[in-house]
Amino acid sequence: MSRSAWLAGTLVALAAGGTGYWAGREGGPVPALVERARVEFAHWMPARRSAPAAPATAKPTGPVVYYQDPDGKPIYAPEPMKTADGRDFHAVHASEDVHFDADESETEMPADMPPLASASAPAGPRRVLYYRNPMGLPDTSPVPKKDPMGMDYLPVYEGEDTDTGVVRISPGKIQRTGVRSDAAERRVLSAPVRAPGSIEEDERRISVISMRTDAFIEKVENVTTGDHVRKGQPLLRLFSPEINAAAAQYLTGIGYEGARRRLENLGMPAELIDEIERTRKVPATLTWSSPRDGVVVERNISDGMRAKSGDVLFRIVDHSRVWVLVDVPERDLAIVAEGQRATVRPRSFPGRVFTGTVARIYPHLAMGTRTARLRIELPNPNGELRPAMYAEVEIATGNDEPVVTVPDDAVLDTGARQAVLLDRGEGRFEPREVKVGRRGDGYVEIREGIAAGDRVVTSANFLIDAESNLKAALQGMATAASTAETSALAEEKPR
Structure with a gap:
């Protein structure tokens, strides 16, 4: 087949999309023909007018390699078959198939275009290490052979399969x-750590009001759960027989220092003790005040009730500063450190951002979730951040x-x-x-x-990695085959 006919037929196959059996095979003839035709056509066209006439086509020789559509369409088959209208596919012999050998020459190729195969051929003879499957299958042979389709195995020369890792x-x-x-x-x-968190009370800003002795509640002030109270604001008035007895003893001067210490141990505020000493009177009821600014989150008393020693009467929390507790996955724990800046985005305030720092990394992991708990402290002067709110937290890790x-x-x-x-x-x-x-x-x-x-x-680096693994496998198989052949020849030698 002339070079011009081959170029024309291959370019038609390219335009048609390359359907058929061979077109779907990786490493098959059609993709290689299309690529070669694209290169040679550009060189062939300028010299076409001055090129001599092509010689007559020789009689096909060699075995049948494959079968092609009788109309020249890019449809191929490994076995004889017919078209839809009953015509036989054309048998393509080995001499008719396209080969990219170094000695290939045709009259229609311009003189200034070197053969593609010879462009990369070595200057001198090289030793053949083994022969590999032409279709890229993991199959090698120490001697020349053909595959079931009649295609020659490709030689692998010394220096082409070196153990350089390239x-x-x-x-x-x-x-x-x-x-x-x-x-x-x-x-x-920048590798920020993102994790969910929840807003909690600052444990250091919680005050509990309870009695250290039995008492009777005379009057509860107009303070309810949720109210904000100030430090020193009255909360209740009570009567306690034990406190009154200690106060009377304090006024008589008997065991003055011991009597004052007893009043302090009973939980009486220092201002009440000073008031008794100033007025020299023991009041019938005592007024208990708030120890800090904060919000009443718990009230457990009513007028006239009896409060036993240890009962919690009020719980007051200062929300001017809150904590954000974050559960960080174990894999991120190594890059998180105390003092790093943290950005908190409460779900209740879309678009709002609060900034704090990582104040503490708790020492133990949660066994169920394999997470470590972090504590971030945030200022909350307006009380907008409320305990139990959910938030998205981003911790800035790394350095500049x-x-x-x-x-x-x-x-x-x-x-x-x-x-x-x-x-x-x-x-x-x-x-x-x-x-x-x-x-x-x-x-x-x-x-x-x-x-x-x-x-x-x-x-596509995984494809190159697969190519590297295939190359190593082929080399190993070739080495094993060569070793087996050497052993067989040694056994055949007369001893």
């Missing part, structure tokens, strides 16, 4: 698989020092190791094991293995 991919395959690379850069890596980073997609992580594929140019890729660090903003820190400026593969 993977070579053809430019056509790189384009088809969409391989892309990017340079490693030094950048400030730039580090070597690559995109997340560049790292091949098997669990036991992490690696990247260095782009050496001209279709050469080298796997390189690396040590990774922090992640954030779609990038990962590379602590060891590559430097800033090295180009790494960021897209």
Whole structure:
């Protein structure tokens, strides 16, 4: 078949979309023919007018390689078949199939275009290591052979399959698989930790009013649950026989210091003791006041009731400062530290942002959720943040020092190791094991293995990794086959 006919037929196949049996096979003839036709057609057209006439086509020889549609359509079959109207497919012999051998020459090729195969051929003879399957299957042979379709196994020469760790991919395959690379850069890596949290009371701002002796409640002031009270504001009036007896003893001067200490031990406020000493009278009822500014969150008394020793009468909480308790996953605990800035976004206030710091990292993990609890302290002067509110928390980790980073997609992580594929140019890729660090903003820190400026593969790197594994498997199989052949020959030698 002439070069012009081959170019025309292949370009028709390209325009038609390359359907049929061979078009769907990776590494089959049609993709290779289309790529070669695209290159040669550009060189062939300018020299077409001055090219001599093509010689007559020789009689086909060799075995039948495949069968083609009788109308020349890009439809192929491995076995004889017929068209829809009953015509036989045309048998294509080995001599009619297109070969990219170095000695291939046709009159229609311009003289200034070197053969594609010879452009990369070595200058001198090379030793053949083994022969690999032409369809890319993991099958090798120490001697030349053909596959079931009659296609020759491809030789692998010494130097093409060295143990350098470099993977070579053809430019056509790189384009088809969409391989892309990017340079490693030094950048400030922001890796915020995000976790849900809830607003709670500050434990240090809670006051409980209870009696240390039995007493009778004479009167409860107009204070209810939810009211805001001030320090020193009256809450209740009570009568306690034991407190009155201690106060009378205090006034008589008998055991003055001991009597005052007894009043303090009974929980009497210091201002009441000073008032008794100033007036020299023991009041029938005593007035109890609020020990701090805050909100009454619990009231358990009523007028006339008896309060036993230890009963909680009031619980008052100061909400001017609150806590945010956050449960951080165990994997993020190593990058969180006390003193880091935290941003809190309560769900009750969309768009509102409150800023605080990590004040405490609790020492124990929750066994059920494998999380660690953090405490963030926030000012709450207006009382807008209420206990039990949910919030989204973001903790700023890391520092402002730039580090070597690559995109997340560049790292091949098997669990036991992490690696990247260095782009050496001209279709050469080298796997390189690396040590990774922090992640954030779609990038990962590379602590060891590559430097800033090295180009790494960021897209389709798993395909190159698979190619590398296949190459290693083929080499191992070839070595095993060669060893087995050597052993067999040694056994055949007469002893």
